Amino acid sequence: MSIVEERYSKWLNHENLAPQYKPVLEAMDAEEKNDAFYTTIEFGTAGMRGLLGPGTNRINIHTIRKATQGYANYINENNGGKAGIAIGYDNRHMSKEFAFDCADLLAKNNIKSYVFESLRPTPELSFAVRHLNCFGGIMITASHNPKEYNGYKLYDDKGCQLIPCLASQVIDKVNAIEDELAIDANCTEEQKKLITVIGKDVDEEYYKNVLSIQLNPEVKKDIKIVFSPEHGTANIPVQEVYKRAGYTCIPVVEQCSPDPDFSNTPTPNPEQAGAYELSLKYAKENKADLILVCDPDADRMGVGVLHNGEYVVLTGNQSGSVEIEYICSQLQKQGKMPENPVMFNTVVTSDLGEKVASDYGVSTEKTLTGFKFIGEKVAKYEKTHEKNYVFGYEESYGSLIKPFVRDKDAPQACLMLAEACAFYKEQGKDLVDVLDSLYDRHGTYEESQVALSLAGEAGAKRIKEILATLRKDAPTQIGGTKVVRSEDYKECTIKEGDTVTELTGFTKSDVLKYYLEDGSWIAVRPSGTEPKCKFYYCIKGASKEDAHNKTVHFQKAMDDLIAK
Incomplete structure (x- = not known):
């Protein structure tokens, strides 16, 4: 019997199998069985994320319990039970059920928990961990993935997602559990008292902190903002913060309900054009200055x-660069720029933001993809005081203004972009004008990302083959342009010509980055949360048109390279 058949049979016939899963298992064909059982679901750059459904390679009550029991063993080993765990969840199918089941299982292990009464943003969960002095946190969410997904993120006592050295300790505990189906969450009535339901008190403290990021709170708020939470958790906090700050917010009503099927949006992912369709309609009808989609x-x-x-949708790199320009210019103007200021971004983030920061005397430190690495840097300098935080962001539409949260924080970003929009409008400019001025000062860049979707066991194998082939036969030129430097974050090497040196300061990760002779670069990495191989392009051109044409050229060159 194959490992797939063995696992499938065990699940199908196990006495503790949650009853809703049996008919799904019975209806599986051979391909579905293989995909659900060929491996066990793993932690990636943002925790554990996958398709909902029965199976060892799926998100379900049993794999969630296995992860939580492993986490509980880690908590108790580190005497974290009394401090407790904060638990949050989003609008997805089974999110609330998973969250309260986690609380029950922690209670069974004599661990305190603080569970939000209803859905809340991921950044508020990060805030709650710190605010309540918890040992850590659990967030049930699949972030921007399609409706078929859910996920499980773990946080440390600083409100930061677990970095690899801590995650590996939890994973060891999880992997030591042989039978996920044998775990139940039946705690006693006395143990139930370890569960505290939280809500408005934490909300109020979070809102106060978000409102504290304003640099020009008295700016004339003569702007209209169309806002969509994409059926998710941003709806109440963003609207509440705007109300208190005095901004006119026009919500996309059809996308405000916490619908797990995302019925009124083609995609909940702001990286994709479909996320803006209804917002654009609202914006045109209301002549809005700004569209914000969470x-x-x-x-x-x-x-x-x-x-x-016309409405121009910015990339995460572009909006991040505009945020940096506004924040740094205002801190400098108001005499509030701290000593030894530092900004954080990732190895796949555009060069433009770094150039903007440098213009204001702000240094940049790069991390691997995953905001937990930025959170780790924040915590480090909080202790050493060597540098002072100014801003942190990723190309994937995530930023953090003030680090009372240790994760990406859209409510903060929404408030800061609204203020920047209002500030520049008083000067007769919009945010695209600001971006164009940055191109004039620092050079024109076009940044893009191409994701090659490769599902299932065959897809996972193909993704490994792509990275292995690029590593074995490293390109010396791409699209006719010479590669002058390459970085391998798995092998920890830098190659420039025939010289190979050590790449330091990063946890080993399956990432390749190629710097080209014309000042552009291309990076390749497998997604940590989806079955995709991602290609990142930061292309420098003499103009927008030139940068765009070069981007198309380099994308085709990479397509040809991986097709060989």
Whole structure:
């Protein structure tokens, strides 16, 4: 009997199998069985994330319990039970059920928990961990993934997602559990008292902190903002913060209900054009200055700007660069720029933001993809005081203004972009004008990302083959342009010509990055949360048109390279 058949049979016939899963298992064909059981679901750059359904390679009550029991063993080993765990969840199918089941299982292990009464943003969960002095946190969410997904994120006592050295300790505990189906969450009535339901008290403290990020709170708020939470957790907090700050917010009503099927949006992912369809309609009807779209767990924010009568959707790199320009210019103008200021971004983030920061005397430190690495840097300098935090962001639409949260925070970003929009409008400019001025000062860049979707066991194998082939036969030129430097974050090497040196300061990760002779770069990495191989392009051109044409050229060159 194959491992797939063995696992499938065990699940199908196990006495503790949750009853809703049996008919799904019985209806599986051979391909579905293989995909659900060929491996066990793993932690990636943002925890554990996958398709909902029965199976060892799926998100379900049993794999969630296995992860939680492993986490509980880690908590108790580190005497974290009394401090407790904060638990949050989004609008997805089974999120609330998973969250309260986690609380029950922790209670069974004599561990305190603080569970939100209803759905809340991921950044508020991060805030709650710190605010309540918890040992850690659990967030049930699949972020921006399609409706078929859910996920499980773990946080440390600083409100930061677990970095690899801590995650590996939890994973060891999880992997030591042989039978996920044998775990139940039946705690006693006395143990139930370890569960505290939280809500408005934490909300109020979070809102106060979000409102504290304003640099020009008295700015004339003569702007209209169309806002969509994409059926997710940003709805109440963003609207409440705007109300208190005095901004006019026009919500996309059809996308405000916490619908797990995302019925009124083609996609809940701000990286994709479909996320803006209804918002654009609202914006045109209301002649709005700004469109802001948050993903379901409210850690990412997409931006649309009215410019010369048309709406321009910015990339995460572009909106991040505009945020840096506004924040740094105002801190400098007001005499509030701290000593030794530092900004954080990732190895796949555009060069433009770094150039903007440098213009204001702000240094940049890069991390691997995953905001937990930025959170780790924040915690480090909080202790050493060597540098002072100014801003942190990723190309994937996530940023953090003030680090009372240790994750991407869309409500903060929404408030700061609204203020920047209002500030520049008083000067007769919109945010695209600001971006164009940055290109004039620092050079024109076009950044893009191409994701090659490769599902199932065959897909996972193909993704490994792509990275292995690129590593074995490293390109010396891409699209006719010379590769002058390459970085391998798995092998920890830098290659420049025939010289190979050590790449330091990063946890080993399956990432390749190629720097080209014309000042552009291309990076390749497997997604940590979806069955995709991602290609990142930061292409420098003499103009927008030139940068775009070069981007198309390099994308085709990479397509040809991986097709060989």
